[in-house]
Amino acid sequence: MNAIGIFGGTFDPIHIGHLRTCVELREYLQLEEMHMIPCARPAHREQPGISAIHRLAMLCRAIEGEPGLRADDRELRRKGLSYTVDTLQELRHEKGDDCPLYLCVGMDSLANLDSWQRWQELTAFAHLVVVARPGWQLPKTGPVANWLEDKLAADMPLLKQTPAGLVLIREMTLLPVSSTKLRQDLTAGHSVRYLVPDAALDYINQHHLYQKDVP
Numbered sequence: 001m002n003a004i005g006i007f008g009g010t011f012d013p014i015h016i017g018h019l020r021t022c023v024e025l026r027e028y029l030q031l032e033e034m035h036m037i038p039c040a041r042p043a044h045r046e047q048p049g050i051s052a053i054h055r056l057a058m059l060c061r062a063i064e065g066e067p068g069l070r071a072d073d074r075e076l077r078r079k080g081l082s083y084t085v086d087t088l089q090e091l092r093h094e095k096g097d098d099c100p101l102y103l104c105v106g107m108d109s110l111a112n113l114d115s116w117q118r119w120q121e122l123t124a125f126a127h128l129v130v131v132a133r134p135g136w137q138l139p140k141t142g143p144v145a146n147w148l149e150d151k152l153a154a155d156m157p158l159l160k161q162t163p164a165g166l167v168l169i170r171e172m173t174l175l176p177v178s179s180t181k182l183r184q185d186l187t188a189g190h191s192v193r194y195l196v197p198d199a200a201l202d203y204i205n206q207h208h209l210y211q212k213d214v215p
Contacts, residue, residue: 002032003100004091006126008075008084010039010179011055012048013186013210014062014200017177019069021104021131024172026068028156029102029129035072035091036063043081044115049183050209052076061199083117088125092164100163101126107136107169114143123151127159128167133174186210 007022018036026034036059040052048055056073063069074090075082084103091101103126110130113119122128128151139145153159153166182192187210193201204210 003029003102004095005029005031005034005102005104005129006037006087006091007034007104008037008039008087010042010045010048011036011059012050012179013055013182013196013204014059015177015179015182015192015196016194017175019062019066019197020175021172022069023066025102025104025129025131025170028170031068031102033068033070034104035070037072037075037087039082040075040078041081043083043117044112054203054207054209058200058203061203062197064199085116085118085121085125088122092125098163100160102129102159103127104129104131106130107132110144110167111139113147120147123165123167126164127153127162130167130169131174132169132171134171136169136171138169183210187212 005025007025009018011018022034022036025031038052038055038059041047053076056071056076060071063071074087078086088101088103095101103122105128107130138148148167151165151167153168156168159166159168177195182195185192186204196204
């Protein structure tokens with residue numbers, strides 16, 4: 001069956017680093033679709049200053065016309081804090097037992113995975129694809145290191161043999177773009193052109209987002 005990718009984040013704001021990573025992962029994993037899922041109510045950080053509705057709208061505009069990238073609003077429609085395991089469970093129910101699902105996260109997320117809700121269940125619903133910069137290192141001790149021992153896959157063909165259950169490290173040269181720095185620049189009135197997609201930037205300007213007098 002056609003594989004589905006999951007790439008979550010606050011997208012506050014969406015930027016070219018997010019988009020380029022998703023395009024490359026979609027090609028590498030041979031995905032039918034990459035679901036980009038705005039986190040409505042993060043559990044591990046303070047709530048974004050920009051509403052989830054605005055962040056979803058920026059995402060929709062940024063990926064309009066890009067084949068294979070899909071804005072998924074399920075975490076906005078769900079009550080309570082946004083937990084990845086709930087999202088994976090929903091998708092597994094929708095797609096069936098045989099559809100390959102790939103949850104794509106960064107190496108920093110893997111290192112702190114044991115702080116996630118029901119983190120040990122993630123691979124019950126999907127494969128975990130960890131995007132790492134050159135020179136990456138896996139956790140060497142602790143709960144995550146122990147959990148990884150029987151889950152690491154050496155290459156992509158191994159993941160194709162099962163719809164979930166394994167962890168693959170994918171080394172990529174990631175674009176050094178920071179949402180935090182973009183927010184600071186936007187608040188200060190500095191240009192972020194070519195770092196934020198034009199359609200999303202037009203939305204930001206239209207709705208006066210990230211300005212000092214806008215909550």
